[in-house]
Amino acid sequence: MIFTVMVNEGPYQHQSSDSALAFTRAALAEGHTIFRVFFYNDGVNNGTRLAVPPKDDRELQKEWSALAKEHDLDMVICIAAAQRRGLMDASEAERQGLDANNIIDGFHISGLGQLIEGSIQSDRTVVFGD
């Protein structure tokens, strides 16, 4: 089956990122296809490379990043939600005249159309949020 996964809450504050990560791993392990993972609302915060959780805690952003690399996942951060919350890739930071960027490998910034297209192309859309 083909899935699009939507993550609407930030890491640590809420369980939805952990649950979405577990779901995505399980779906891949069962041989399903993840068409896209789309990060919206505070979910965009899953894509920062500047998080430094305590040593005895999990590193959610790095886990997503590693999963994307391992399975060549298409992981999209919504640009409108990202701009509000200060998530920037290099080209967007340059376009906005900002002095830094903070996106971790494996994520890229794009528009909400990617969510709609993902849901059209997938058999199921699974939303993780509050």
Place this chain on the structure above:
Amino acid sequence: MATKKFMYVNRKAPYGTVYALEALEVVLIAAAFEQDISLAFIDDGVYQIAKGQNTDGIGMKNFSATYKALGDYDINKIFVEKESLDERGMTADDLMDLVWEDEDDDWAEKPSIKIVSRAEMADVLADQDVHYSF
């Protein structure tokens, strides 16, 4: 591209959190994809389409007028759960007048809002292909 039934489930009050505003942003983008779009308002979500919203005191943008524009995007299936209204002391009269123009009926203005029971809402939701829950 295939046409699917997309349902936007709105459960939260319009201010206090960003969910209502960002849900509306998805709906407006989705309108360009020529899919079959419905909106559901349940729980505190019914406040999103309440009449007479005024955000002067809280420093947030009053985006309620955007719901009135949905009809212009051919988004005219808006389901509101009756029990959620009842539980908040609200009736249909407390909701904005959301309408659309039917081009097959000489552009007659028709109501977009349909008030349904909780049981009917379950049927409406079961009939969809994609659910986005906010």
